[in-house]
Amino acid sequence: MKHLSKFFVVALLVLGFNNLQAQDENNPWQVSFGVNAIDVYPTDDSSTSINLPPYETGTLFSEYFNANDHWNILPSISYIAVSRYIGDGFSIGARGSLNRIENLGDVRVDDVSHFAVDGTIKYNIFQNTKLDPFVEVGGGYTWVDEIGAGTVNGGIGVNYWFTDNIGVVLQTQYKHAFEDYGVKHFQHLGGLNIRFGGTDTDGDGIYDRDDACPEVAGLEAFNGCPDSDGDGIEDGKDSCPDQAGSKEMNGCPDSDGDGIADKDDACPNEAGIAALAGCPDADGDGIADGQDQCPNEAGPAENNGCPWPDSDGDTVLDKDDQCPQVAGTVANNGCPEVTEEVQKQLNDYARTILFDTGKSSIKAESTSVMVDIIQILNEYPNAKFTVEGHTDSVGSAKLNQSLSEKRANSVRDFLIGKGIGSDRLTAIGYGEEKPIATNNTRAGRTQNRRVEINLIK
Incomplete structure (x- = not known):
């Protein structure tokens, strides 16, 4: 024992x-x-x-x-x-x-x-x-x-x-x-x-067991973790550990006081809004002033922050106005509308166009009439028209059809040559099919030999 x-x-x-x-x-x-x-x-x-x-x-x-x-x-x-x-x-x-x-x-x-x-x-x-x-x-x-x-x-x-x-x-x-x-x-x-016998690896006076950051000297208030920028927020919870900031900003500064931390603020020295990464928008159009070509006038992003112009004052913005330099109507996309009166005037002129007998060549004395027609067409730059040729019933129908087509094309070519867009004019020949008077009299046949210019609706 x-x-x-x-x-x-x-x-x-x-x-x-x-x-x-x-x-x-x-x-x-x-x-x-x-x-x-x-x-x-x-x-x-x-x-x-x-x-x-x-x-x-x-x-x-x-x-x-x-x-x-x-x-x-x-x-x-x-x-x-x-x-x-x-x-x-x-x-x-x-x-x-x-x-x-x-x-x-x-x-x-x-x-x-x-x-x-x-x-x-x-x-x-x-x-x-x-x-x-x-x-x-x-x-x-x-x-x-x-x-x-x-x-x-x-x-x-x-x-x-x-x-x-x-x-x-x-x-x-x-x-x-x-x-x-x-x-x-x-x-x-x-x-x-x-x-x-306690170990204090980082020498901050806090033993490793109680030190949340045992390898880095820190403060007792933060369980041994450091606060490098001295803003009262420990580095591990500080989004900007090297820049003094506020608790509201998770330790980051907010130089312009707009509630957006400088690190996230594209304009840290100008108070702005979160939606624009901290940059200002003076006109409230959703485009930051730095990218807004008209910072004091609200406008869309498509126009770099500037309002769309309305050059002709017809309430249709130029971007939507097919005739931005000519006042028109909203219904006609900003272009002027061809009224019945204008249509009548256009055909009154067209019916006076003279051709050489049996031919499609326009007589020289019709030049002034052609100028009047061109002026009317220029007033309606987006309107499209048909140039229609008609004949009387003298001669064969086949010849009359061919002649009407040639005269319609002759007028179309003349107008295109004077600047009217080719996409606005279509030539059609009707021959003797659409008389507007009797072909039994000389006066009637004269009326039937005509050219009409009609609006395509």
């Missing part, structure tokens, strides 16, 4: 010092030192251990707080402990203590030494609090008057932390001896705690 106890103590010490886990909490190391008190009275141990005189005992907790009669205390530092946090509230460690027993129960003795080395497993009930209660179990070896015995230990205690690193501890534990000659007893401890 004695060898087993020694092996147990050594094993705990090895665990405490050689197989500690890697750091994973702030200040994982803790050193404690102070005074300890040994109380062998309330242990219900009636043996006469280690050749000491018999001593009176009570039940386990009888006279537990009778420090005057039963506690043995050295007036100096009498214990030192070291432990290492391993996670989830658990720490393992080792503790050494010494004392001198003068009160053996109710018996007074002289110069009985007490030495103990213990391994500990501690569980802190609340972590990261000033008031820090814990429970502890472990085992070790205790020498009383140079005779040793293995013990198994269990106790409770409480730490109080003044700072992250400095605190005090009060603890009590029961140490039960394995061997029959061992002394069962309570050991009470009170002392100073010092915690250390």
